[in-house]
Amino acid sequence: MDKEMNYGSDYKFIPATSIGSGISIQVLPDLFCHTVQIVNIYLVGNPETNDFVLVDAGMPHSANEIIDVTEKYFGVNSRPKAIILTHGHFDHVGAIVELIEHWEMPVYAHELEIPFLTGQKSYPEPDPTVEGGMVAKMSPIFPNEPINIGRHVEKLPSNGSVPSMPGFRWIHTPGHTPGHISLFREKDGALIAGDAFVTVKQDSLYKVLTQEQEINGPPRYLTTDWKASKESVEKLASLKPEVAVTGHGLPMSGELLSESLAKLVRDFDKIAVPDFGKYIDKNIH
Template sequence: MEKEMEYGKDYKFIPATSIGSGVTHVVAPDVLCHTIQIVNVCLVGTKEEWVLIDAGMPHSAEEIIELTEEHYGVESRPKAIILTHGHFDHVGAILELIEHWNVPVYAHELEIPYLTGKTDYPEPDPSVEGGMVAKISAMFPNEAINIGKYVEKLPSDGSVPGMPSWKWHHTPGHTPGHISLFREEDRLLIVGDAFVTVRQDSLYKVVTQKLEMSGPPRYFTTDWTAARESVRKLAELRPATAVTGHGLPMAGELLQTSLITLTDHFDEVAKPDFGRYVDKEVH
């Protein structure tokens, strides 16, 4: 592996999983959602041209490569890897995947410092209101990784490399450069962690994957004002189907009503009552 690429010193396997781990959901004919332990990656496209969205948990490269070979063929490789953001559970296999495929990675320009070794994320907050996952979040990696020359900023016109029918939307709050992806023709939304469909701070709900719309994971979200605005922005897209970074895909009337409730009652439903980042903004 090239020396210019490295994970943070706190990079490590996290022994957390759910009953959905290893399960692949066909969300659309050209969109797959696959769960790795507690986080989702997406494959978008056909054998002729496809991309990977997010890069899973630490030490998950082999599973991701096997998944892509099963669906697209052993010799295939993505046009690009698109990152919704750079938290450890979304870039956990990125170095190995770059080495295996030699493809570019795209992220929002505000996220690039966390992907080039320049800036560490704020530490996770185990004091935040929430369940057991929040309490143990102090063990989660937060140091910047460095993928050097392989990361490029997303085009400023909202287009997504390798995904011609899609647009990216800046949805900060969980991280400064967080993005979500939307396809107008079928109103399919790939959310990242702007909101999720499981209470990610609750160990029981993470393990059982109880379907329940929630705000972004509390222990890593540092700007709740921006997070509220991002949910409002995504609700205005009126998605028919949403694939989130954590939890099962959600669609139809359940998605519509849940998103309206989350938007209208964000402070009661999503924002914690207390925590290190609740009453101050970190950028």
Template sequence: MTSIGSGMGIAVLPDVYCYTNQIVNLALVGNENEFVLVDAGMPKNADEIIEMIADHFGEHARPSAIVLTHGHFDHVGSLVGLLEKWRVPVYAHELEIPFLNGKKDYPPGDPSVDSGLVAKMSPMFPNHGINIGDQVEALPQDGSIPNMPGWKWIHTPGHTPGHVSFFREQDRALIVGDAFVTVKQESLYKVLTQTQEISGPPRYYTTDWEAAYESVKTLESLKPEIAVTGHGLPMMGKELSENLGYLTTNFREIAMPKESRYTN
């Protein structure tokens, strides 16, 4: 699947660049002297990601680190290929590491959560973990993020056990991962057209809905001014605050599925 935004990038802030790889967003945080890659895109797209970075920062640019919001296939799909090109550290939450060093697989997608075609297709999506061995390290316990000064990581579980989001107090910038998204990810039409609407985490892969609800409330309490999500266009300002407030208030009605094998 490839959306109409695939291959396009948006400079959402002077040092935050959002790039769409097929149906998922990556972020570059920093500048040509030092930057971090947030998430690693869809499978078999390492060359495209490397070319994107070269176009943005110069031919020989390489990140100081790769930081992961979580380990689902669309967020780590090209990680192994990238690490074959770059010997750089990879950071993730300690609860996500078993899915990155070959010890655990994720539960399969749940087609019962929505009538949309993507949800119905989800059992066919890869749910296996990957194995990058000792190249992955746990994010520091103090909330800091290596090579991302001014940012802190926030544990936002629910979509996965070790899902994290990244926040910078200075300008209230938020990199969300899939804690919430700005496209209805269960609908093939909306994914392909990138129709913008705030939504909870992708239903078919979310396994703990109470934790997901608490995570959205935590992020809303930060009062972000701009949010880069794992899927969908960035959202900012009044539009973000109003929509995120609405999602938080109505989470059980508009985000939680009526049926799910993972509903508590």
């Protein structure tokens, strides 16, 4: 392993999965979604030309699965031009070190996220007391120490463009983390939301296991700024996306998406914000 790069000392396999695990969906001709246990990764690009990127990097110990899926869609020994990270939580960077070593390509993230990716800063501890279900209760076992991918991570261009993703722009959608981003393409209304909102109730083990589709705010046990989260959801809803893929849950499109997003904006405090938990500002309700 590149001596410069390492995971935190609490890095480990997490025994959580859903019925969607291992399933790939072609959402658009150039957008592929694959579920690794309980989280989604995306391959974006044209399988004909082999110009593509990977968005997010899955769960711990999932590198081989991610490489296999990439080769299934883009051919043996194909490699992405870049990895774009929506944010640096363990379930979105779980295989990043092995993928950088295997593919030797740059990684891009928002500049506010870079301290969490270069060993300088830990995210706040997950909140197992938060109102919610079993996944929240499990959250203390989730890896939380910062990983370090050193010089391999670069900050996203300040003009909003996304390297090797023509047509997409990145949008700062903080709340779940300080440097969380979502990716949007105007021409067809495609949105990669990350965890700004999700399409499954991520803190309920039953819903995660069954992938019951239901729009929700960001995963509760790791979200620390609910005011910023709400503003981020409003920002994404105002784009009027036609199809959305999120960090957890199934893709959503058309009327179901627009109605669900409108409802999430309207009732954010009721739907997304937990009634109690250590990151709840008493003034938000």
